[in-house]
Amino acid sequence: MVKVFTILFLGLSISAAGAEIPTATVNGVKDSRDTVIALRHATVYVTPEKTLTDVTVVIKDGKISDFLSNNQIPDNAVVIDYQGMHIYPGFIHLDTEVGLPEPAKRPPFKWSGPETLQSTTEGAYNANEAIKAGYNAADQFKPNSKANMALRKAGFTSALSHRHDGIMRGTGALVSLADNPAQLTLLSSTASQHFSFDKGSSKQDYPVSLMGAMALIRQTFLDADWYQQQNKMTDLDLAAINKNSQLPHIFTAKNWQQTLLTRKLSDEFKRSFVVKTAGDSYQSLQAVADTGQTLIVPLNYAKAPEINSPLDSFHVDYSDLKKWQVTPFNTRLLADKGVRFALLPGEDKQGLKTFLADLRKAVEHGLNEQTALAALTTVPAAILKRTDIGHLNKGARADFIVLDQALFNKEATIKDSWINGERVEIDAITPLAAGAYTLTVDGRSHDVNFSFKKGQLKLKPITDNGPVISAKLDGQLLTVMIAEQAPLMAWVSHGDIKPLPSDHRWSITAIEQKGEVSATETDEPSSKTIPNIPNPFSAYGLADTTTPDTVLFKNATVWTNEEEGILEHSDVLVANGKIKQISRQIDISKADLVIDAGGRHLTSGIIDEHTHIALLSVNDVAVNSAMVRMADAINSEDINIYRNLAGGVTAAQLLHGSANPIGGQSALVKMRWGVSPQEMLIDGADGFIKFALGENVKRSRNNQSIRYPLTRMGVEQVYRDAFNEAQKYQKEWQEYNDLSRSKKNKATPPRRDLALEATAEVINQERYISCHSYVQSEISMLMHVAEDYNFKVNTFTHILEGYKVADQMKAHGVGASTFADWWAYKWEVNEAIPYNAAIMDQVGLVTAINSDSAEMSRRLNQEAAKTIKYGGLNEQDAWKTVTLNPAKLLHLEQRMGSIKVGKDADLVLWSDKPLSIYAQAEKTMVDGVIYFDRDQQTALERQINEEKMALIKQSQASDDTKKATIKAAQPPLHCDTLITEDAYLHLNNGAE
Known part of the structure; x- marks a missing residue:
């Protein structure tokens, strides 16, 4: 039975x-x-x-x-x-710290005070505190009933717990959320290995930037490979990296740009990463999808900005409004691109409490229900290689x-x-199910609504003109009280209500919901239509940058920067991104698009040899930061790219700042508005690197600094020591590479050092110096150092005392990139003069005018004109200071800097002579694509403003219970700018 x-x-x-x-x-009888x-x-x-x-x-x-x-x-x-x-x-949660102690917090970074240069962690751990790969979450895990219940209420039954601290964070533990001892809830003590670009609680100065974190990750992976082949030292963190190499690698990215960087690391080191994103992949959807990586996506929904006055409407950022509009579509967009992802609650304080509502919101906005369920169950299980959950x-x-x-x-x-x-x-x-019911007593009907609050039944009449009615539910016994009548009782089972015997004939039945749709529900489908997404995700993001393959500029005054000089009434034909023909009366049938350039001036695009726009960070702090690469910190959404296009700039060198004697590797880019960071880079360009001299390097404003060097004399010794070490490094590798195969098998290879590799490239003239410089004595010093090591300095930038040593510079073979008329803004430029550029040009130096400023870069044409006022350069030579000459300094003159058949079609059509203060860039073309068109600008601004006003109206009518405050815009970046997790700092108060 x-x-x-x-x-x-x-x-x-x-x-x-x-x-x-x-x-x-067992203390008692065992329960078997x-x-x-x-x-x-x-x-x-x-x-x-x-x-x-x-x-x-x-x-x-x-x-x-x-x-x-x-x-x-x-x-x-x-x-x-x-x-x-x-x-x-x-559900399986892949990003918690449940059961772990809260990590320590580091003090905010300051330029003042003594630096922390070495690790303060005791034990045989990595030399950099941000590398915490030896940490195991299981070692500190203690079940937390309160945290478990909060997760269980949101539907989670297991969670991956790892410490959110450091760049290499160690292993995570997979735990069940049952309130049992740790021995029973710890499902896997080493379930995953974790990474981020955030140094966490590390007190060490290095790294402080995104590109510094990237450099440290590269170096550490190389060190881990080398560590397996050596026996001179013990490093528990490097050992852990190798030990855990087969675990799932989960990388936390704070924005979509960092998501793309994880793919670079994956390609370089043949490691697969699952990327926990910030929920902003929609901002560069195709680039993120193209990484081919599995993502972990939090349901972060941007809040509507708070608008309390017309002034707030003016200040609110268009992109913030678009984020509020588009974030609910993020998961749908990813799914439509075929991206595999797991889901997480939103990362604000209410994320767990609102998780189910947020999940349904994603489904309402087009995410497939099966995909949503898989993202909480089968996908996270597959990420963790678990077949039992x-x-x-x-x-x-x-x-x-x-x-x-x-x-x-x-x-x-x-x-x-x-x-x-x-x-x-x-x-x-x-x-009893909540909802609307019809209560009928002795032939008289009353519509009521049942709801539950904290488990207690609440009855509310739907109309106000009936008798007083109340009810209570005790287990399965329903009691209804009407005015002064005797209570009516019924037995409830699975929604079936069976009245018990009574003096009254009565019944209670659920009201079927009819198909009548309210006005707000009628509007619902339109809100589920994917809105237009600007590219880049910014004001002036372009819906379409398509330009016909062939474009003809007709009847322009053409400034060639070649022997032909300035050509009147001439035509320039562009085909497939290159200049194909320069002539008069080119047949218009050769072009898909003909631009009437009559009365206008056509020039090659301006090239800014020294700028810090389009970067997510500028400085790191290691004395030799040669391992740092600015290409890792490109911000392709920076509005200054578009503003530069509006000023006729088509290419630039994005430089590291001037905080170190040896700074990071430059990124040479074109102003391709709307492409990914990597697509901005100029293919095949030579490598450059930032060096620096003077006050910033020796930290003149920090009298407590302990970091070497503290004097200008010490700066020279930094260079000599770095070059000596680089030569030694090359020699070690040469000796190793010359060994026979049998001897190599018995030998330990030298440790790869990315800083020394880049420094060696300088000596070998495979990477070229652009040196921040002011005082002539230091300028002379660096040339002498370079000559001692048989290479040449490529460019002195700023170089405001270049007029004093122009003849020496010419003999050395170095170029100059300077300001047009800056002087006396700090001590070491007190002897600068505005005639500096003209003097260096007349001596025979390749001389350029640069901006080093997001604002000045938009009017470099006017800066070039100042060399006519101060020094009497002719128009064509003046114009070359911002076009052909910077192209030469950057070794790009074979591709750009002049209008010549076969060169890149980087062209600007001006309304007047380009050196005139009245000249405006009407059209700016990069590689044959028109990225800025003043003829369309007014319409674009009107469109943006109309959409902005519509979004403000929609957002203020939204049901967001909390609005977001309006953010201040990020200040422009300069040579001395430092961006950390905590602050935005200037070494010299913004003075270069």
Whole structure:
């Protein structure tokens, strides 16, 4: 005979697996019961693709044992009737610190005070405190009941817990969220290895920038490879990197640009990363999709900015409004691109509490329900290489949640959470469903609404003109009180209400919801249409930059910068991004687009030899930062790119700042507005590097500094020491590479050092110096140092005392990139003169005018004109200071800097002579693509303003309970700028 123990909606703790530690001493009688549990009549979502209806789920030993149909029940089973309920696999959270102590916080970075140059961590750990790869979350894990319950209420039954601290963060532990001892809840002590670009609690100065973090990661991976082949030292962090190399690598990225950087690391080191994003992938959707990486996506929904006055409307950023509009579509957009992803709650303080609502919001905005469920179950399980969680197939852990409706219904609530066959009640299951009902007593009807608050039944009449009605639910007994009548009682079972005998004829039935749609519901579909997404995700993002393959500029005054000089009434034909023909009366049939350039001036694009626009950070702080690469910190969304295009700038050198004697490697870019960071880079360009002299390097404003060098004399010794070490480094590698194969197998290879490799490239004239410089004595010093090592300095930038040593510079073979008329803005430029550029040019130096300023770069044509006023250069030579001469300094003169057949079609059409203060760039073309067109600018501004006003109206009418404050714009970046996690700092108060 089958013995059945039936439980109806009782908040009892039931378990199909003992929660005792097998190795523990039992103080009493050992509980050896082998409970079998049968859950009847539920709808079970076994996987996102497989659903079973009205089945009995059998749980034994903490696992899914079987599915039975036709009301079959195992012998001796404890039966729970889940009729009308929906069972889903428990969600898996991939980014928690549950059960771990909070990591220490570092003090904010300051330019003043003594530096922290070495690690303060005791023990045989890495020399950089941001490398914490030896940390194991399992070593500090302690179950936390309060945190567990918060996660369980959101539907999670297991979580990946790891410490959010450092660049290489160590391993994460997969834990169940059951309130059991750690020995039973720790599912995997080493489930994953974690990374980020945030140095965390490290007190060391280096790194302070994104590109510094990238450089440290590269160096550490190289060190880990080398570590396996050496026996001179012990480094527990490097050992851990190697030991855990086969674990899933999870990388936390704070924005989509960092997501792209993880792919660079993956390609360089043949490591696959799962990337936890910031939920902003929609801003560069195709680039993120093209990485081919699996993502972990938080449901971060941007809040509508708070608008309290017309002035606020003016100051609110267009892109912030677009974020509010587009973020709900992020997951749908990723899914449409075929990106595999797992989901997380939003990262604000309410993220867990609003998670189910946020999840449904994503579905409302077009995310497929199966994809959404997979992103919480099968995908995270696959990321962790677990086959026992994330689904409810036979043999899986009995980790699941029970809801009173289908998960994606707005009113669905989680009732029970089961982990390893143990039940925890989340919200009491009531036999009566909330909603509208018709109560009929003796032929008289009243429409009422039932709701539940904290488990208590609430009755509210739908109309106000009826009698006073109240109700209470005690278990399955419903009692209804009407005015002064005797109570009416009914037995409720699974929504079926059966009145008990009474003096009145009465009934209560649910009101079916009719298909009438309110006005707000009618508007709903339009809100689910994907809005236009600007590219880049910024004001003046262009919907389309398509330019015909062939463009003809007709009847222009052409400034060639070649022997032909200035050509009147001439035509220039562009084809496939190159200048194809320069002539008069070119047949218009050769072009798809003909531009009437009559009365206008056509020039090659301006090239800014020294700028810091389009960067996410500028300085790092290591004395020799040659390993740092500005290409890792390109911000292709910087509005200054578009503003530069409006000023006729088509290319630039993005330089590291001047905080170090040896700075980072430059990035040479074209102003391709709307492309990814890597696509801005100029293919095949020579490598450059920033050096610096003077006050910034020796930290003149920090009298507590302990970092060498502190004097101008010390700066020279830094260079000589670096070059000596680089030569030694090259020699070591040469000797190793010359060994026979058999000897190599027995030898330890030299340690690869990225800073010394880049420094060696300078000596070998494979990388070229652009040196921040002011005082003539230091200028002379660096040339002498270079000559001692048989190479030439390529460019002195700023070079405001260049007029004093121009003849020496010419003999050395160095070029100059200077300001047109800056002087006396700090001590070491007190002897600068505005005639400097003209003097150096007349001596025969290749002389350029640069901006080093996001503002000045928009009017470099006027800066070039100052060399006519100060020094009497002719128009063509003056114009070359911002076009052909910087091209020569950057070794790009074969491709740009002049209008010549075969060169890149980087062209600017001016309304007047380009050196005139009245001249405006009307069209700016890069590689044959028109990225700025003044003829369309007015219409574009009107379109942006109209959309902005519409978004403000929509956002203020939204149901966001909390609006976001309006952010201040980031100040422009300069040579002495330092951007950290904590602050935006200037070494010399913005003086270069």
